[in-house]
Amino acid sequence: MGLLYILEAPQLERRADWLTEIPDLGSMTESEPQYRRGAGVKSTQPKTSQTSELEDLGSMNLQDNPFIWVALIAAILTVGGLVWLS
Numbered sequence: 001m002g003l004l005y006i007l008e009a010p011q012l013e014r015r016a017d018w019l020t021e022i023p024d025l026g027s028m029t030e031s032e033p034q035y036r037r038g039a040g041v042k043s044t045q046p047k048t049s050q051t052s053e054l055e056d057l058g059s060m061n062l063q064d065n066p067f068i069w070v071a072l073i074a075a076i077l078t079v080g081g082l083v084w085l086s
Helices: 002-007 066-085
Strands: none
Touching: none
């Protein structure tokens, strides 16, 4: 009965400023090749990468982050509590 009531309901009028018109993209021309992105032909030239060089380990912070230990202990306590309560 509820579905029939919905199907027989009168069509409501909508104001034009409530609607968003979607343009028809089928009539657009294709862009110039230099502006295209996406599924193009991949270049056969290998990219030169600066990350392949060795980095100076003296300038890096190699100390442990104490948050990792706090998070690990909290996770162990949570899992242990869940196992103990089950």
